[in-house]
Amino acid sequence: MVRYQNGDAAAADELVTRLSGRLHVFFASQLGNRAQADDMLQEAWLRLHQARHTYRPGEPVLPWIYAIARRVRVDYFRRRVRLERREIPTTEIQQVAQPAPAPGLPSFLELVAPLPESQREVLVLLKVNGLSLEEVARATSSTVGSVKQKVHRAYDRLRGLLPGGRS
């Protein structure tokens, strides 16, 4: 990240290569739409690039990145609401190709799809993006206690949704 701030093109390429997959899943988990996730990924990188001076060396990188990515997603949804209000016809949605899940269980993103957005977001950040509770708290401008509460609520709801329900 410091090399990227210093204008190193190879470092910028490496960051894009290493982080785009996880960012893409972060966006796709909310959209289920590959084309839109691609657009949001591109928008996120442009914003990260514009804001790269706000990263302080020594601080964790992932919360900084996901905090900005989260804002891109919020802006996207607001824009979508505006467009829907204007009754602009939506384009045909290209769904993400789903890998075959294990028999009897849905894929992870299918599993978390029924959860409220805030709960789904913390589970995706924890499981798919590999952030710690502290990093999720930073990325979501929240406290660790609040993140833990969302996680527990999400798991509680998932237990009820899983095949077989609660034991």
Next chain:
Amino acid sequence: MTCRGIEDSLALYAAGAAIPPEVSAHIAGCESCRRLLAAMRQADAAEPPSPDRLRQIQAQLRADLKPVKPLPPARVFVLALLLIAAAAVAIGAAHLGIAGWEALGTLRRSVVFAVLAAGLGLLSVLLSRVMVPGSRVLLDSRVAVAGVFAILAPIFAILFDFHAEPTFVATGLVCLTIGIECALPVAAFSWLILRQGMVLQPTAAGALTGLLAGLSGVTVLEIFCPNPDRYHILVWHIGAAMVSTIAGAAVGWLADSLLTHKSIPSDGDV
């Protein structure tokens, strides 16, 4: 070990982290946790971004890859915000006089200005974090705003007594106006500081900035206004901070709406 006890680290276990023996023992005997862990181990459903798109992003970044200087440490911004507030208070007191300061006894003076200084310090620290994405959150902005008023109002109510005032509204409006006039430059200069970073929550940042500016206005009023009436201070002095906070939140919300509209290209542009 309880079901709730393993949930903090369940995502890590699902990602392949070593599971401690006590957790394994619980999972072995708990059908619900076993199902949940198995579900969390399912593959992520999304495909990676297209290589063409990644090359496009890399090209865009390379096209404007000037070296940038990282933001200075947070304490620099805290100091800058406090200096702005202090400058406004000093200028306000120099113009308006210090009749209020002289009218306050030692105890009331110590408590009033200690509380106001603590509030200004807290808000400066919170604002220095709001401007940097991914900063650790010390206190939720809404809690901070509510907390400042919840502490300030009772303390002022206890410290000051009721004095009948025939011109409650007329004199009050003078104080309210002065408080807001002192708050305005503080808010404007503070916003210039915040713009150095990247504010991701403009409404919250606006409310905090408004409150910082409002408390600066209250500080000027406490130095200037010798009126000891409890209700005058609660309604008009603290009211100035409330108006400033609401105005700050409104400006932040407006900026948020406009920037959101501007920042995202329309479908035709994508």
